[in-house]
Amino acid sequence: MYTLGIESTAHTFGVGISDDEKIIANERDTLKPASGGIIPREAAQHHFKFAPEILKRALDKSGLKLKDIDLFAFSQGPGIIPSLKVGAQLSTFLSKKYNKKLIGVNHCIAHLEIARLYTKLNDPVMLYVSGGNTQIITYYNGTYIVFGETQDIGVGNLIDKIGRRLNIPFPAGPKIEELARKSRHYIEMPYSIKGMDVSFSGIETFISRLIGKEKIEDISFSLQETIFSMLIEASERAMSYCLKDSLVITGGVAANKRLNEMGEKMCKDRNASFKAIPMEFAGDNGAMIAYTGYLMRDYMQKDLAIKPRFRTDTVEIKYR
């Protein structure tokens, strides 16, 4: 069964195609503003502009025509309204035109499912780390339960905000990672973890006072060591509490090698399994929407409206 998935929740417009459980195309373009953060209207304009080209590239890659697609899927939320609308409208149009079923997918669950697909870890604790989200999740009795989460901002947003202060354009993650590799000098930073919840606002304030006084490499290194330690500590606690013997890291920040290294080490120490996901599937992508749509192919969905505040733990998981 060929499923075409459209991702457009935030800064990225992506189209992925799956053939049953196999990903056969994954094309995207990400809005990278010259300065400042993402403006919702500009993100939507970006998606409108790139949609035809990305759709064509994905179809060419798969060797399929639109009439060959059996199922359409789109990212229903969470996300920013103008961006979400682009994917919703395009997928609704295509499903009507070709008279095929349309499935609305929760973006966060798509990050989790693509990670399970590529790691082959069936029932892990999942550390979902992206721009807007920082959650520790596990599956229980038909739902993805959030065990811990950030009490303020997402870890990716923290990295991007600090990046802006350091004149690093969005998304700052890869550049901060590169700078961090050049330092071994640790500056102690606020470490805030309560149970399985984490908080990052103290670090943001702390770092704002260091800028100009400490080397940018040392700030990047210390930032990564501190926030990733918090995330891995909270994940370990969740694994211990839920008696799970594997960990998966997913979402845009899962592209970070140091975070994966720390996850791998923690798992090794407690005889648990860890496998990093391919970088291509860490950040927002259409393939994860196609694949999750495929998993949900038998769902009867009445509500296909966009859901800007769609929560992971409100979705009933019937395919597991």
Ligand code: ATP
């Ligand atoms: P969500 O709706 O899931 O929160 P999102 O809009 O944040 O998604 P993603 O593509 O999942 O989008 O994540 C983007 C984030 O990942 C950005 O904050 C970016 O800085 C961060 N990121 C990307 N690569 C790296 C990296 N190598 N190290 C750390 N962070 C990274």
Ligand code: FE2
């Ligand atoms: Fe995402």
